[in-house]
Amino acid sequence: MVDHSQLTEAEYLAQYNVQDFDAPLCTVDIVPFRFHDHRLQVLTCLRHQHPAKEQWALPGGYIDINQDNDLDTTAQRKLAAKIGTEAPYLEQVQTVGNQQRDPRGWSITVVYYALFPGSAANQTLLSDTRWLTLQGNTVGQPLAFDHNQLISVALERLQNKVQYTSLPVYLLPECFTLADISDVFLAILGKTPPMRSIRNRFLNEDLLEDSGEKRYGSNRPATLYRLKKTAAAQFYNRLYHTTQ
Amino acid sequence: MVDHSQLTEAEYLAQYNVQDFDAPLCTVDIVPFRFHDHRLQVLTCLRHQHPAKEQWALPGGYIDINQDNDLDTTAQRKLAAKIGTEAPYLEQVQTVGNQQRDPRGWSITVVYYALFPGSAANQTLLSDTRWLTLQGNTVGQPLAFDHNQLISVALERLQNKVQYTSLPVYLLPECFTLADISDVFLAILGKTPPMRSIRNRFLNEDLLEDSGEKRYGSNRPATLYRLKKTAAAQFYNRLYHTTQ
Structure with a gap:
């Protein structure tokens, strides 16, 4: 073992080899x-x-x-x-x-x-x-x-x-409905917050935008949203009551 | 570089040296x-x-x-x-x-x-x-x-x-008052929840016990509590409204 106490930092770094150590x-x-x-x-x-x-x-x-x-x-x-x-x-x-x-x-x-x-x-x-x-x-x-x-x-x-962030949207395709977000909650947690809570949280001006398209099915046409290009992951200061 | 593809796992492990790699x-x-x-x-x-x-x-x-x-x-x-x-x-x-x-x-x-x-x-x-x-x-x-x-x-x-756990108690001496818990919140967050919320959260049967002692000061005597020997860190499913 070399005595390092007399070396300058530059001399120490010059002789240092990470592979000398376990x-x-x-x-x-x-x-x-x-x-x-x-x-x-x-x-x-x-x-x-x-x-x-x-x-x-x-x-x-x-x-x-x-x-x-x-x-x-x-x-x-x-x-x-x-x-x-x-x-x-x-x-x-x-x-x-x-x-x-x-x-x-x-x-x-x-x-x-x-x-x-x-x-x-x-x-x-x-x-x-x-x-x-x-x-x-x-x-x-x-x-x-x-x-x-x-x-x-x-x-x-x-x-x-997922209970206090916008993370579910990263698991969805480019365009998705609020019901798709609910499906993601169900897959991750085995339960999902009420659609009213999902709407309140995800439909804010910094996160999603209306794609202009609708999805047609057995119910009334559902709006397809997409993540805004400038959107970052969002954090909220409350959990959902119903998913705890 | 040795060709490892013909080695058994035991042979591979015998010749493996972590220091062969950057x-x-x-x-x-x-x-x-x-x-x-x-x-x-x-x-x-x-x-x-x-x-x-x-x-x-x-x-x-x-x-x-x-x-x-x-x-x-x-x-x-x-x-x-x-x-x-x-x-x-x-x-x-x-x-x-x-x-x-x-x-x-x-x-x-x-x-x-x-x-x-x-x-x-x-x-x-x-x-x-x-x-x-x-x-x-x-x-x-x-x-x-x-x-x-x-x-x-x-x-x-x-x-x-600290907003959803019992962690403040680990920063206190063996015996402490509820006001001491409030002081810890103040030091960590710059604000503290109402004493009512602290009482509701910390005075539950699995966490603290009455030490039998009181602290005497200018106000009425304050109960000194201590962490139960069997207590583990506790997690709660709500944040304090007032410290957000």
Whole structure:
């Protein structure tokens, strides 16, 4: 071990090598959600490499320290590689790190979730990726590593967050009705706020605009809305009473 | 580069070396809050090593992959080394990772905050640690790396969370009055809910118990409560109207 106490900071940095130290593996994993056929689904990918080779897993992997500027960049790069497009909404959830989760050794993963409109994510599906429908608080089949648990952690965050944000719109196609928003609540929470509450919250001037189109069905024609180009995710200071 | 495609998983793991790969630095940093003299304070430590030598910084450092079982263990170990005791409340906030935050290279830090009662944390103060009072959304002096920003991120989480949890009690000494809880709200939020709301929320059978003692002052004697030994942090489904 070199005695560093006499070095200047410049000298210290010149001799510093991150690989001189025992360090954990460090990855980013993303839980990509889409709303498809009235249900919430998660994208999984077949692993072609050890460990957990031939098992299904969440998209993710190593940070490329030469290419990625920050952790969000890593997450979007991994998503684009699997889905063909970056996520319209991406949020970091939690970092899980312990001795047990990876057979290679002490491993950290920074867990994100991403919201995709069902349609867009369908066009570019690779043969080794698959959208799995949620059953309870994870998908209905065992995934590699602790990825079933990571889905549960992300889903819990999404379930909390839809109650005080405009997030449901990121799971819908470009044009949608208020009844579609209600369907998203139902898929995520198993219940939905009254249409009056949805209307009060989502029909505000900074979020949605009337597309000029209507959807015709068995009821009276429903207005099709779309997200304003300038709209950011909105946060509200009340939860819905009826979904708690 | 070895061709791994013909290896079994056991053979792959036997030859795997985490140090064969470019990886970011990986640390844990903790924002330790205490409530002292009616104000919220953060513990900082003088750095004795490069980089940022002789600057004040948050407690934290590397994961010890031979000793720590998980990330929470790392955080509590780092706190105990500086404060002499683990935190009664510890919560992971966010992981910050990018190319810019550390002169040694791409760096990730898993950020926690911890809540300490003012008194306990005072007894064991080392000469190279210092409690700094919050001014606005960080401490009033520049810290090493992005640590001023990390404090802001942790404070924002704490400010949100005190509005729907029992967290204020973790910043108080063993015995406290309802007025003390109100003082904690005031220090964290700059405003406090009505005493009626505090009473409704905190005086429930699973959280606090009457210590049997009273505090005597200029008003009528105030009941001193303490946290029940079995009490866990509580979550409520409404925010206070008056603190939003």
